[in-house]
Amino acid sequence: MAMLPQAAAAPKELDEELSVFIRQLFSERAHYLIHQDKGKLSRYYLSSSASSRNAMRHETDRSEYVQAWAERRGIQFVNAKSHVRIIRISKQKDKAYISTVESLKLDYAYIHSMMPVQSFGLGTRHALTITKTDGKWHVLREWYLDPLEENPKLIPDSDGMILSSNRHVESSELEKQSASNSKRRYNRHKAVEYANKYAGAAWGSGHKHRYNPKYRDYTGLGGDCTNFASQCIGDRQEGGGLRMSGGWRHIKSGGGSRTWVQTDAFKDFLLRSGYGTLIARGNFQDIVTANKRHPSGAIAKLRPGDLIAYMLRGDVDHFSIVVGFDMNGYPLVNSHTADRYRVPFDLGWDKHTTYLLIHIRD
DSSP states (O other): OOOOOOOOOOHHHHHHHHHHHHHHHHHHHHHHHHHOOHHHHHTTBOTTOHHHHHHHHHHHHHHHHHHHHHHHHTEEEEEEEEEEEEEEEEEETTEEEEEEEEEEEEEEEETTOOOOOEEEEEEEEEEEEEEEETTEEEEEEEEEOOTTOSOGGGOOOOTTBOOOTHHHHHHHHHHHHHHHOTTOSSOHHHHHHHHHHTOTTSTTOSGGGOOOTTSOOOGGGTOSHHHHHHHHHHOSSSSOOOOOBTTBOEETTTEEOHHHHOHHHHHHHHHHHSSEEEEEEEOHHHHHBOOSSOTTOGGGGOOTTOEEEEEETTEEEEEEEEEEEOTTOOEEEEETTTEEEEEETTTTOOTTOEEEEEEEOO
16 A cells, blocks of 8 residues: 655644744853853854854854953853744745744843842844754844944943942932922933833833834834834823923824934934933043043933933934943943843943933933
8 A cells, every 4th residue: 555645744843843943042042142152052053054154153243242341341141041932934845934032131240249140131133044954953044133243342441430339229219209209391210110111022121022002113114212212201101201392203193203213313302402411422431431520420420211322423323211220330221123121331332332421301
């Protein structure tokens, strides 16, 4: 009797096989970020493919950057944990196309301190092409917007930076004061709560890692960072409550105005409207080093609910909102695109970045 052809894998079985591979891949990459065990990581890539080698090189480069940044800041990363949410799987013969979102938790400790381990979160969206070779899946190519994609040789030193654990205490007290004073036009406490709730895919974020559906998502339209900063300070129900004014507005049916979503326009609006004042402008050393005007460095003037604009080549490239300080007094920020939750403010930037520290007036 002739044998029937073996049935192809059922969709659920196929999805499970690919899901296991993706989760193992991201888990191993998180481990490599901290421990740099190249032998284990290389199993997921093809040395015979240029695009696969490039994808792996990206992971080794980002690990080198993270380790170099930590060394210059006097900290040590002690653990990394990845959680992956698979959005879509499409298989064609020996290839599969996968869309996924990663929430990454990074734990760190200060080397010369007895402070407990602290954590922050990143969120990234990935498009992968994987291929099956010799019965095993491998990454053929990958794209994602990486918040850690910088040159480790361009990280500025933190010489002259004054940190104080008192800032962590002051941050908590300031939020309580802001929450209790209903007469203020800007509620810092609520702005920070909003930033933490809607920090998107980043580990630590609330709202099931989703953005606020009231607002249009500009991730695929040039980036959502300014839209998110505007929401944090301007949302009337959950955020800081600043009144929409002078063309700075979001209409649900039409989205945000130019000053609501475009980086340079938003910066100009803040400073010209009186909603914000410029604390300082400069590179990393300029803002962290003590001077006559800022005895503890300009960075010490930031308060939860203030904003930081990041300039590259003369134009504002990104906005984040200050959400507090770690236990050693290091400023922490949230943002979209890529999603960040309580991340050290300069992680992912280099010595060529110009920072604009913007105080939002209460």
